[in-house]
Amino acid sequence: MNLKLIVILLAGLGIGGASAIALLPSAQQALFPNTKTRTTGKALIGGAFTLVNHKGQTVTDKSYSKRYKLVYFGFTYCPDVCPAGLQTMTVALDKIGKKAASKVQPLFFTVDPERDTPAVMADYVSSFHPTLVGLTGTMEQVKKAARAYRIYFAKVKSKDVPGEYTVDHSSFFYLMSPEGAFLRHFPHSVSPEVLAKALKALP
Numbered sequence: 001m002n003l004k005l006i007v008i009l010l011a012g013l014g015i016g017g018a019s020a021i022a023l024l025p026s027a028q029q030a031l032f033p034n035t036k037t038r039t040t041g042k043a044l045i046g047g048a049f050t051l052v053n054h055k056g057q058t059v060t061d062k063s064y065s066k067r068y069k070l071v072y073f074g075f076t077y078c079p080d081v082c083p084a085g086l087q088t089m090t091v092a093l094d095k096i097g098k099k100a101a102s103k104v105q106p107l108f109f110t111v112d113p114e115r116d117t118p119a120v121m122a123d124y125v126s127s128f129h130p131t132l133v134g135l136t137g138t139m140e141q142v143k144k145a146a147r148a149y150r151i152y153f154a155k156v157k158s159k160d161v162p163g164e165y166t167v168d169h170s171s172f173f174y175l176m177s178p179e180g181a182f183l184r185h186f187p188h189s190v191s192p193e194v195l196a197k198a199l200k201a202l203p
Contacts, residue, residue: 045174045182047148051109053139054121054134061180064133067105068183068202069176075112075167076124081188083127085171090129091192096200103202106132111140111153111169149174166195175199 029092050060055158070089074082086108093101110116113136116124121134136142151170158164173186175198186195 004195013145026110041056043182045150045185046147046176046180049141049145049148051135051137051145052118054118054125054136056118059133059135062108064105065178065180067178068103068199069174069180070104071109071122071149071174071176072110072151072172073109073146073153073169074171074189075110075169076116076120077112077166078203081171085173085188086128088190088192089132089173091130093131095192095196100200100202101131102149104199108132108134109142109145109149109151110136111135111142111146111151113137113139113154144164 047059050058052061058116068094072082072085072089074085075175076082089106093104093106108121108125110121116134116136118134118136121136125132125134132146135145137145145151153169155165156168158166171188173188173190173195175183175185179185184198186198
């Protein structure tokens with residue numbers, strides 16, 4: 001019997017032109033038949049992480065277990081895609097009002113920990129929603145978080161300026177339950193109105 005591959009995410013990169021794909025267990029098993037995969041019918045997105053917030057405090061995925069999480073990966077040196085995404089997040093949260101917004105914890109995970117120190121993150125997130133938390137850490141910690149959320153990122157060295165670089169990365173939003181389960185995703189192009197409607201409908 002042929003298995004139908006179910007692709008849940010096909011996201012364009014924030015800077016470059018590659019794509020990131022996250023597959024449901026059934027699709028992974030069909031592609032990699034010799035790999036033991038426990039089929040749950042749930043997207044394999046999200047998981048444990050240990051990082052440092054923009055206040056310099058060590059946090060984990062359990063630190064935000066009382067609220068829904070709106071997750072976005074990017075970096076502070078991103079010229080346009082990341083600030084646009086975070087602005088969409090900010091406008092959406094403002095639209096739903098303080099009571100509804102209090103159910104949601106917006107999280108900004110860096111993919112450039114070499115430059116995005118807690119101090120840099122603190123300055124950056126202050127330009128967006130007041131509850132936005134910036135998360136950074138060691139490169140290994142960041143890679144682990146990115147793997148958990150099926151995020152692609154790669155450093156791209158500048159051809160014109162020695163020592164300079166940008167970071168190609170997946171660019172979309174994840175909505176996670178208070179327990180850390182994946183609920184749905186939104187493309188980077190989602191409007192604040194559509195995002196706000198989804199957040200407003202959370203129980």
